Amino acid sequence: MAGVKEAAATGGAQAASLDHQLVAFGVMVAFFLIAPFFMYPVFLMKVLCFALFACAFNLLVGYVGLLSFGHAAFMGMAGYVCGHAVKVWGFPPELSLLVATAAAALLGLLFGVLAIRRQGIYFAMITLALAQMVYFFCLQAKFTGGEDGIQAIPRGRLLALVDLNQMLPIYFVVLAIFLFGFLLIYRTIHSPFGQVLKAIRENEPRAISLGYRVDQYKLIAFVLSAALSGLAGATKAIVFQLAALTDVHWSMSGEVVLMTLVGGLGTVFGPVVGAFIIIAMENYLAELGSWVLVTQGVVFVACVLAFRRGIVGELARLVKKPL
Amino acid sequence: MFQLLGIAPQALFGQLLIGLINGSFYALLSLGLAVIFGLLNIINFSHGALYMMGAFCAWFLLTMLGVGYWWALLLSPIAIAAVGMVIERSMLRWLYRLDPLYGLLLTFGLALVIQGLFQNAYGSSGQPYEIPASLTGGYNLGFMFLPVYRAWVVLASAVLCLGTWLIIERTKLGSYLRAATENPALVQAFGINVPRMITLTYGFGVGLAALAGVMAAPIYQVSPLMGADLIIVVFAVVVIGGMGSIMGSILTGFGLGVIEGLTKVFYPEASNTVIFVIMAIVLLIKPAGLFGRAA
Numbered sequence: 309m310a311g312v313k314e315a316a317a318t319g320g321a322q323a324a325s326l327d328h329q330l331v332a333f334g335v336m337v338a339f340f341l342i343a344p345f346f347m348y349p350v351f352l353m354k355v356l357c358f359a360l361f362a363c364a365f366n367l368l369v370g371y372v373g374l375l376s377f378g379h380a381a382f383m384g385m386a387g388y389v390c391g392h393a394v395k396v397w398g399f400p401p402e403l404s405l406l407v408a409t410a411a412a413a414l415l416g417l418l419f420g421v422l423a424i425r426r427q428g429i430y431f432a433m434i435t436l437a438l439a440q441m442v443y444f445f446c447l448q449a450k451f452t453g454g455e456d457g458i459q460a461i462p463r464g465r466l467l468a469l470v471d472l473n474q475m476l477p478i479y480f481v482v483l484a485i486f487l488f489g490f491l492l493i494y495r496t497i498h499s500p501f502g503q504v505l506k507a508i509r510e511n512e513p514r515a516i517s518l519g520y521r522v523d524q525y526k527l528i529a530f531v532l533s534a535a536l537s538g539l540a541g542a543t544k545a546i547v548f549q550l551a552a553l554t555d556v557h558w559s560m561s562g563e564v565v566l567m568t569l570v571g572g573l574g575t576v577f578g579p580v581v582g583a584f585i586i587i588a589m590e591n592y593l594a595e596l597g598s599w600v601l602v603t604q605g606v607v608f609v610a611c612v613l614a615f616r617r618g619i620v621g622e623l624a625r626l627v628k629k630p631l
Numbered sequence: 632m633f634q635l636l637g638i639a640p641q642a643l644f645g646q647l648l649i650g651l652i653n654g655s656f657y658a659l660l661s662l663g664l665a666v667i668f669g670l671l672n673i674i675n676f677s678h679g680a681l682y683m684m685g686a687f688c689a690w691f692l693l694t695m696l697g698v699g700y701w702w703a704l705l706l707s708p709i710a711i712a713a714v715g716m717v718i719e720r721s722m723l724r725w726l727y728r729l730d731p732l733y734g735l736l737l738t739f740g741l742a743l744v745i746q747g748l749f750q751n752a753y754g755s756s757g758q759p760y761e762i763p764a765s766l767t768g769g770y771n772l773g774f775m776f777l778p779v780y781r782a783w784v785v786l787a788s789a790v791l792c793l794g795t796w797l798i799i800e801r802t803k804l805g806s807y808l809r810a811a812t813e814n815p816a817l818v819q820a821f822g823i824n825v826p827r828m829i830t831l832t833y834g835f836g837v838g839l840a841a842l843a844g845v846m847a848a849p850i851y852q853v854s855p856l857m858g859a860d861l862i863i864v865v866f867a868v869v870v871i872g873g874m875g876s877i878m879g880s881i882l883t884g885f886g887l888g889v890i891e892g893l894t895k896v897f898y899p900e901a902s903n904t905v906i907f908v909i910m911a912i913v914l915l916i917k918p919a920g921l922f923g924r925a926a
Contacts, residue, residue, distance in 0.1 A: 425918040429731050430870060434914065439868040440860075441907035451831045520812060524794045538711050558863060562739060569736065601747030608740025612733050613725060 328629040340483050349479045350547070355587050358546040362567040362579030364536035367493050369565075371502060371510035372576030377432045377561050378419065378439030379537050384556030385442060386412040386538030387545035391458035397426020401464045401472060405485075405542045408503050409467050413531050413557070417441070417459055420530035423524055427512075436558060443556045457552030461545055479545065485543050489536045496532065505529055526548060533544040566604055569611045572618025577631050581619050606610075641884050644775040650892020651885065652781055654848065655680075656789030659843040660865045662792055663836035665874040666799070669812040670832045673723060673734030676827025680861030681837050682744040685711050685844025686853045687749065690760055700763035700849075707837040707845045715837030719830050742859070749855035757852020784846050791842065792881040799877050808832065867910045873923020883921060 321602025343352050361383055368374045388406035393399040399407065423434045448454045453459070471480040496499075496502050507515045508522050516522050545551045554560060563586065593600045611618070615616035617625060624631040633706060660678055667675050688710050689703035698706065718741065726733050762780045769778040799805035811818045811825055819825040845857075851857055872883030886905050895902040 375735070377735075422914045425914050426870070429668075429735060431730065432735055433674065433866040433870050434910070436863055437870065437907050437910055440863045440867075442903045444903040447772065448903075511921075562743070565736065565739075598747050598750040601743050601750065603747075605740045605743030605745075605747060609722065609737055612737040612740065613722060616729075617731070 324368075327401045328627065329576060329631065332587050332631055337487070339621065344476060344479050349475050351591060353479055353547045354544070355584050356482050357540050357547065358564070358567060358587055359580040359583040360486045360489045361537050361583035362564050362571070362583045363490055363493050364533045365541065365564045366568045366573065366575075366579045366583060367496065367536075368529060369568060370578075371497055371506060371509060372505045374424075374526065374530070375432045375565070376423070376435040376530075376533075377558070377565070378435030378437075378442075379533075380556050380558065380560035381419070381442040382412040382415055382534040382537035383541030383544070383560065383564075384446065385415055386541035386549070386554075386556050387551035388446060389453050390542035391461040391551035392544045394461050394464065396451075399544055401466050405475055405539065405546070406457065407510070408542035408545075409539045411534050412541065413535035416531045416534020416540075417527070420527045424526045424530065436561065439556070440558060443553070443558070446553060446556045452551070453551075455553065457465060457550060458545075459550055461549040461551065463546055463549065482543055482547060484580065485539065489539060490580075492538065497576070498527075501525070501528075544598070547583060563604070566607045566608055566611075566619075570607065570618055572621030572624070572631075573616075575618065575620040575624060575631055578618050578620035585619075593598035623628065640774045641776075642787075646892040646896045647889060648775075648777070648785075648892075649895070650783055650889040651785045652888070653891060654885035654888020655785055655844050655859070655894075655924070656847060656884075657888050658866055658881045659788055659867045660837050660861070660873075661868045661872065661880045661884050662795060662877065663713070663839040664865065664869055665877060665922045666795075666808075666839075666873050667833055667836040670808065670829055671723065671727070671734070672731050673726070673738065674731070674866075675833075675836065676735055676738035676862065677718075677742040677745065678738075678837070678840050678865070679858030679860075680742040681711055681715060681839040681858070681925050682844040682847070682861065683749065683855060683858035684745060685802040685841025686848040687753075687844075687855075688841065689848050690758055690853045692723060693760065693834065694758075703845050704842065708841040711844075712834035712838035713843035716830050716834040719833040724826070724829075725835070735798055742862075746859060753855055755856055757793075757854035757857075760853050760886075761849040762849040777890070780849060784850065787846065789885075791839070794840070794879050796881065802810040816834050864906055871906075871910050871913045872919060873920020879920075879922025906918075 318345030340352070340356070346513070361379070364374065365379050368376055376450050386408040389411040390404045393404035394401065394409050417433060419438050422438065423431050426434060440536045447454060463478065465471050468479055470481060472481065497505075504520055504525055505514065507518075508518070510520060510524060539556060544555070567582035567586045570577045571580065572583055588602055589603065589607075593603060615622075660682060664675060664678055667673065685707050688707040689700070692698035692703045692706060693700075698852050722737060722741075723734060746820060766780040769776050770782075773779075775905070797805075799808060807818065807823055807828065811823070811828055815825050847857070868883055868887050869880070871887065872879045874880070887909065891902060891905055892911070894905040917923075
């Protein structure tokens with residue numbers, strides 16, 4: 309997408325930009341380390357879960373140029389699997405997170421194999437339709453609890469050591485999970501594999517003519533993105549002790565698009581900023597009911613028409629370094 | 632009474648009729664999407680919301696102004712087409728030089744705004760809309776009971792779809808449209824006002840959606856959510872048919888409606904998902920869609 313290309317083009321020398329990203333990373337980590345002492349930790353944990361979700365989504369749209377409109381399926385399904393594993397199978401949280409992430413990766417493989425057969429606009433429609441199928445499956449399947457969802461999921465003890473029922477321990481566990489996902493994505497983007505992904509985004513026919521098996525690269529990126537979305541969803545299920553239909557609904561897929569768009573498509577830190585803003589906005593507007601929908605829509609329209617680089621994208625343009 | 636595969640014929644033909652009606656709406660909506668996509672290169676995500684607005688417009692006309700169904704059938708599509716043309720002139724036209732995905736995002740945002748506004752005003756429950764007096768009642772065909780209104784919807788949509796096909800494939804106006812789809816710059820060089828054509832085309836596609844909304848009003852309730860889930864199914868229909876051919880969109884729409892109806896009879900659990908499953912199978916066998924041109 310055009311904004312992405314511009315953001316990438318402002319790059320210049322790769323080495324010089326790493327310092328900037330290191331500083332930005334330090335600021336982000338410092339903020340999330342101090343924040344729970346003056347902000348409500350549950351709100352921050354929600355932000356962290358959605359930030360990981362948005363970063364995983366951004367890996368696909370920002371660096372491969374594939375707009376998925378079905379990412380809620382991975383997040384929601386992983387939440388259900390995690391809840392089921394903890395509550396029915398009695399798995400410890402760390403194993404449940406793993407199982408749920410694996411389930412999301414598997415679902416991502418199925419989606420990916422089908423969706424990467426088409427490009428651009430069709431890709432978005434196909435992922436949306438497949439996610440709607442998952443939604444109906446979750447509505448009807450026994451283990452998801454239908455309209456009720458899976459409620460009162462026990463948080464348990466991580467590795468039989470950390471008591472997740474206490475606020476600060478669970479906060480730092482969630483922060484660690486987020487940082488793991490964030491750094492994994494960062495590493496992926498800046499690896500030779502990531503360079504090929506960007507080459508596919510910029511010019512797919514040329515990447516093919518250079519001998520890259522484009523479909524395999526796309527599929528691996530899709531599965532990775534799905535798995536990390538699943539990790540975010542599973543973590544969210546443990547934090548909120550709930551896995552529900554809203555997380556599989558298409559509006560959730562739209563929300564993650566919005567977060568990434570507001571923060572900046574194809575920027576490293578944009579999805580985190582976007583997640584923070586959108587979650588904060590929803591918290592403040594919660595009493596207003598369906599005005600949230602209208603506000604989200606207006607932000608969407610405004611971003612697409614006038615603010616396509618997003619917040620971090622604009623910042624990156626100011627400092628002339630990718631962020 | 633005879634039985635077919637263990638299913639009472641009333642149930643079978645009843646669901647077949649419902650399938651045909653759903654198919655009519657799929658056809659009308661996917662046809663509009665295909666026409667818009669052809670010229671604007673944009674997938675109109677707000678199509679479902681505009682379909683809902685069409686139904687609401689008919690309901691406003693009836694409850695506030697006392698204007699009946701037949702006038703609504705004419706006035707509502709015109710009103711919604713005007714709304715569509717304003718959207719195209721004021722917003723969409725800034726996106727034509729960008730990646731088409733931005734068009735999808737913008738129209739998605741618009742759909743959220745429209746749906747949210749109507750939900751604020753009318754909640755999520757539906758408003759009833761009476762079947763017009765001249766179309767009430769039904770025929771007893773011996774093997775099933777055929778309500779007049781439902782027969783009318785299927786017939787009217789079929790005529791509309793075929794009419795659109797005729798205009799696009801067989802008239803001079805349609806030939807301009809097809810030419811502009813192939814090469815807008817060249818058509819403009821021949822002195823045809825392509826930007827105005829784009830606006831009118833968007834208005835026409837949106838008008839078709841609104842017309843479908845008016846026809847749907849007496850069958851389903853008029854509710855702010857009526858378009859949201861429908862549009863996703865229509866996207867799947869578009870992926871299955873491929874957007875290359877007008878007739879393809881029409882046939883796929885009706886065909887999938889019927890298949891969905893039959894699934895409701897034989898395996899009700901899958902009736903919500905059967906179209907998505909078909910989409911997955913088509914993608915595996917013929918990725919460009921049944922009537923699509925290979926990329």
